[in-house]
Amino acid sequence: DDAALVDELRRLDGGRYGQYRGLGGRWRFPGHVLEVARVQADPYAPPSRLVVTVPAEVAELPRDLWDTPVRARALAGYLVRQVGRRLPEHGFRLDVGGQEVLDRSSCRVEDGRVVLRLGMDLPGRGRVIDGRAAERMLCRELPAAVSAGARWAALDQEEARAFVDSVEDTDALRRALPELGLVAFVADGAVLPRRSGVDDRPLPGGGVPFESPESLRVAVDLPHRGRVTGMGVPEGVTLVVGGGFHGKSTLLRALEKGVYDHVPGDGRELVVSRPDTVKIRAEDGRRVTRVDVSPFVAHLPTGADTTDFSTDNASGSTSQAASIMEALEAGAGVLLVDEDTAATNLMIRDARMQALVAKDKEPLTPFVDLVRPLHRRHGVSTVLVVGGSGDYLDVADRVVMMDAYRPVEVTARARELAATPTGRHVEGSGFDSPRRRVPDPGSVEAESGGRVRIRNRGADALVLGESEVDLRAVEQIVDPSQVTGIGLAVLRCLRAGHLDGAATVAEVLDRLDEDLGADGVSVLLGERSLDDFVVPRRHEVAAALNRLRTLRVRE
Ligand code: ADP
Ligand code: MG
Structure with missing residues (x-):
């Protein structure tokens, strides 16, 4: 539990940075469970990854705020911004997003529990563990932000409700378009x-x-x-x-x-x-x-x-x-x-x-x-x-x-x-x-020995294995995490066999849509990504595939 984590960090203080590896695993706090999912190897490596789960009985989020996929997404969008605002500016990396409310891996409301996924730079003095700073961050700052930003009792409830209702209105308006014979409003x-x-x-x-x-x-x-x-x-x-x-x-x-x-x-x-x-x-x-x-x-x-x-x-x-x-x-x-x-x-x-x-x-x-x-x-x-x-x-x-x-x-x-x-x-x-086009999976799978590297260069480019896909002209990409999501979706198409060398581009995208369904975040988390991502639209996945310089098409 958290006392054990305090003890552990005091013990590690002044030790070699690599000993942080011992933090991996779960730590129980009074208001949440902290899972240290990845520990960085040195202070200059990509941040360590944390998963924070606030149980439903602690979060006490009213059921009507998360009982549909749209409302759960909106509520998560609200909570992640609240937690983000309360975290110190340095050290933590919580993907709160910008002006859009997107389906993000960084915060989810699942059956009333709140699950936050974030990065953290484990503090060091050079290559020596700064256990005191780590204790402050993990045992005080993070719990305080989570407790104030992800529990109903601590929130501005009127504002939270207004946020969720507003997103639901937007969604309802968009759904109303076809019946009205409109393409936009x-x-x-x-x-x-x-x-x-x-x-x-x-x-x-x-x-x-x-x-x-x-x-x-x-x-x-x-x-x-x-x-x-x-x-x-x-x-x-x-x-x-x-x-x-x-x-x-x-x-x-x-x-x-x-x-x-x-x-x-x-x-x-x-x-x-x-x-x-x-x-x-x-x-x-x-x-x-x-x-x-x-x-x-x-x-x-x-x-x-x-x-x-x-x-x-x-x-x-x-x-x-x-x-x-x-x-x-x-x-x-x-x-x-x-x-x-x-x-x-x-x-x-x-x-x-x-x-x-x-x-x-x-x-x-x-x-x-x-x-x-x-x-x-x-x-x-x-x-x-x-x-x-x-x-x-x-x-x-x-x-x-x-x-x-x-x-x-x-x-x-x-x-x-x-x-x-x-x-x-x-x-x-x-x-x-348009003529049928059947993409060759072998031309998409980057030869990097099983594990395909996915990285975004902001919203501008996707690194997929050995390839870099220029996405600057794909103007409906608004968020770097969408780029990561596109990469994961492409991987998913390969792994799940949507992209099998016989399916056309349209068929691959249909299978992907069906697969992602109402819970695309869970499906893409299955690709074992620890990075932040947003579930992409099929159109941006297609845009990336089509711009891949290694792509081969069979018919
Ligand atoms: P156009 O495409 O017709 O040349 P833009 O849409 O590029 O014009 O707009 C020109 C400028 O006017 C931009 O700086 C934009 O931010 C600003 N602008 C656009 N709409 C409004 C508005 N409703 N009120 C005030 N400024 C606006
Ligand atoms: Mg113009």
């Missing part, structure tokens, strides 16, 4: 702008609050807040136009992140998009493995077969074409495209260019000619930010203009303008379903 009063490109907290003061145009206003009843109103983005092709700096990209970015739930006070609590929403962008230099990009790209000057296209160094346009086809393959139902990050030559080809450069000299069919077939033939909706090309007025079901951060519906005016022909003719012949 932005509530009136929402705060979309962020502090900066590197600070995801809301703009101080909030800027201009969101206000829906009457013609797109939708009311939705939520379990806790009751009736809310906002802008519904309908299925089909929605164009966001408007002058530079009027808030177009900010709106699109909010929709991108609308697949996640946000913490109360974020401003995007009631900004949601369908869970199968995928942001598309150009990403020159990326790897592409055997993707059928022929709807967008025909007869390259190299003579390459564009129905079976591979490259180690894609151009802007081919990378974007590949990303669209891969998103379809992974089951995306909504695509988001921003002119700021799109390849212009894949987006537009106007009448004059059509006249100047004959079709047989231009391999590309622009997105403007494929965005409607995408919806009609494949049921995939698109929301596009395009401030610079009127050709899209011909193909948009709806046009929203951002005017000084306020959306105005201008569909009727756009129709009038589109009635005057531009002389542009439609290119391309639409779309068939």
